[in-house]
Amino acid sequence: MTDGNAAYRYSNTVVLSVTALEAPVVVTSDQIDDELSGTLERLRLRRGMLQRIAGIRERRWWPDDVSFVDAAVTAGAKALSEAGVDAHDVGLLINTSVSRAHLEPSTAVAVHHSLGLPQTALNFDIANACLGFVNGMQVAANMIDAGQIRYALVVAGECSRQAQQATIDRLRGPRTTRADVRDQFATLTLGSGAAAMVLAAADAHPDGHRLIGGVSRAATQHHELCVGDHTRMRTDAKGLLDAGLELAEATWAHVGPWDWQKMDLYVMHQVSVAHTRGVVDRLGLDPARVPVTFPLLGNVGPASLPLTLAQNADSLSPGERVLCMGVGSGLNTCALEIVW
Numbered sequence: 221m222t223d224g225n226a227a228y229r230y231s232n233t234v235v236l237s238v239t240a241l242e243a244p245v246v247v248t249s250d251q252i253d254d255e256l257s258g259t260l261e262r263l264r265l266r267r268g269m270l271q272r273i274a275g276i277r278e279r280r281w282w283p284d285d286v287s288f289v290d291a292a293v294t295a296g297a298k299a300l301s302e303a304g305v306d307a308h309d310v311g312l313l314i315n316t317s318v319s320r321a322h323l324e325p326s327t328a329v330a331v332h333h334s335l336g337l338p339q340t341a342l343n344f345d346i347a348n349a350c351l352g353f354v355n356g357m358q359v360a361a362n363m364i365d366a367g368q369i370r371y372a373l374v375v376a377g378e379c380s381r382q383a384q385q386a387t388i389d390r391l392r393g394p395r396t397t398r399a400d401v402r403d404q405f406a407t408l409t410l411g412s413g414a415a416a417m418v419l420a421a422a423d424a425h426p427d428g429h430r431l432i433g434g435v436s437r438a439a440t441q442h443h444e445l446c447v448g449d450h451t452r453m454r455t456d457a458k459g460l461l462d463a464g465l466e467l468a469e470a471t472w473a474h475v476g477p478w479d480w481q482k483m484d485l486y487v488m489h490q491v492s493v494a495h496t497r498g499v500v501d502r503l504g505l506d507p508a509r510v511p512v513t514f515p516l517l518g519n520v521g522p523a524s525l526p527l528t529l530a531q532n533a534d535s536l537s538p539g540e541r542v543l544c545m546g547v548g549s550g551l552n553t554c555a556l557e558i559v560w
Contacts, residue, residue: 226435226436226437226474227433227434227435227436227474228358228433228434228435229432229433230361230362230365230430230431230432230433231365231422232364232365232421232422232423233360233361233364233365233419233420233421233422233430233431234419234420234421234422234425234428234429234430234431235417235418235419235428235429235430235431235558236302236303236304236305236418236419236420236425236428236429237299237300237302237303237417237418238299238415238416238417238418238526238529238530238533239295239298239299239302239415239416239417239530240295240413240414240415240523240526240527240530240531241291241294241295241298241413241414241415242280242413242517242527243280243281243282243286243291243379243411243412243413243414244280244282244283245280245281245282245283245412246278246280247278247279247280247281247384248277248278249268249270249271249276249277249278249279249408250267252270252384252388252408253267253268253270255388255392256388256391256392258392259391259392259393259396259401263396263397263398263401265398265401269405270405270408270409273405273492273494274405274409274492274493274494274514275492275493275494275514275515276409276492276514276515276518276519277515277516278515278516278517278518279380279384279409279410279411279412279517279518280411280412280413280517280518281379281380281381281384281412282379282381282412287321287377287379288317288319288377288378288379288412288414289321289327289330289331289334289377290377291377291378291379291412291413291414292315292317292327292331292375292376292377292414292416293330293331293334293335293375293377294414295375295376295377295414295415295416296313296331296335296373296375296416297335298416299373299375299416299417299418300335300373300418302418303418303420305371305418305420307335307336307337307338308336308337308338309370309371310335310337310338310341310371310372310373311340311341311342311363311368311369311370311371311372312341312342312343312360312363312369312371312372312373313328313331313332313335313337313341313342313343313344313372313373313374313375314328314343314344314345314346314356314359314360314372314373314374314375315327315328315331315343315344315345315346315356315375315376315377316345316346316347316348316352316353316355316356316374316375316376316522317345317347317352317375317376317377317378317521317522317523318347318349318350318352318378318521318522319377319378319379319521320345320347326343326344326345327345328343328344328345329343331343331375335373337373342369346359348522348548348550348552349446349521349522349548349549349550349552350489350491350519350521350522350524350525350546350547350548350549351489351522351546351547351548351550351552351553351554352376352521352522352548353374353376353415353417353522353523353525353526354522354525354544354546354554354556355554356374356376357374357417357419357431357544357556358554358556360372360374360419361419361431364419364420364421370420370421370424371418371419371420372418372419372420373416373417373418373419374416374417374419374526375414375415375416375417376414376415376416376521376522376523376526377413377414377523378410378411378412378413378414378520378521378522378523379412380407380410380411380412380518380520381412382450382451383407383410383448383450383451383452383453384407384408384410386450386451386452387404387407387408387451387452387453388408390404390452391404402457403454403455403456404452404453404454404455405455405457406446406453406455406457406519407448407452407453407455409491409492409514409518409519410453410518410519410520410521411514411517411518411519411520411524412520413517413520413523413524413527414523414527415523415526415527415530416526417526419431429542429558429559429560430558430559431556431557431558432478432557432558432559433478433556433557434478434544434554434555434556434557435471435474435475435478435554435555436471436552436553436554436555437467437470437471437474437552437553438550438551438552438553439463439466439467439470439551439552439553440550440551440552442459442460442463442550442551443549443550443551445459445460445463445549445551446460446549447549460549460551461494461495461498463551464495464498464547464551464553465495465498465499465502467547467551467553468499468502468503468545468547468553469502469503471553471554471555472502472503472555475555478557480543480555480557481504481505483509483541483542483543483557484509484536484540484541484542484560485509485511485532485535485536485540485541485542485543486505486509486510486542486543486545487511487525487528487529487532487542487543487544487545488510488525488528488545488546489524489525489545489546489547489548490512490513490514490517490518490519490520490524490525490527490528491514491519491547492514492519493512493514493515495547496510496512496514499545511528511531511532512528513527513528513531522548525544525545525546529542529544533560536560537560538560539559539560540559540560541557541558541559541560542557542558542559542560543555543556543557543558544556544557544558
């Protein structure tokens, strides 16, 4: 198999800042069990499945008066401030959220407007399930390396409230079956949050965290294993886990010249305890180097990987190697190295 475009290197791109926002409304798995108590009792299902199977004790919601766009804007402004970059110097804005209020225009235009970015700043959405943020980093790095822009801002704001409330209401219905609970279980593992990253040219910022490169793989024969919209997500959890681990292993087998077996930190897309343990076991990674955020934040979609990176950034020292890893519904996978 040829690597083709699936393996790539960057020569002049650094990360200047990565920031995260946790939504303030805590929704525990015990609360969801309480909401579904009648259904669980009727179907003779044990309470605690979200904690026992997924390892998720809590997730977050935004207040009713805060949208995922508001969250993305706040995260983006914070990232620009921490990077010391003026909004008028941004040449590219990429919104990578799964959450969206409508089909058009793009969510990026609302973020662009709210941040006061210049007319010269390109702006658009990239949607690729939970890999969207990493894909945004890839596109931004390509444009920086090409000399087309100096600074890029990648954002993601996610809100799980609507889908989870609709799913809870639906599962409380008298006709709900065990199969319904199983197929919609993953919706209840989602969380709300936001993240943003500023990338820049390395020759102007030699102290930045250098983007090295990575590999990607696709297994799109599995594109129907997880399908969602605003109010419902149908997931074959076991099929998705098995296919995802197989694709992760295939990706790892084609890492080419990179030695990723002894990285200082492995920042994974946060799904569940089963997914994390599966990847660690399949790839032979040191679990002590794999931080987790899903137990208290849930699966925050494409924001979960940069959110986890932001929460662990202060523990990193210059020169340490970080591998960003994710499997997104579809299926697609990516591994991207940053030298801190």
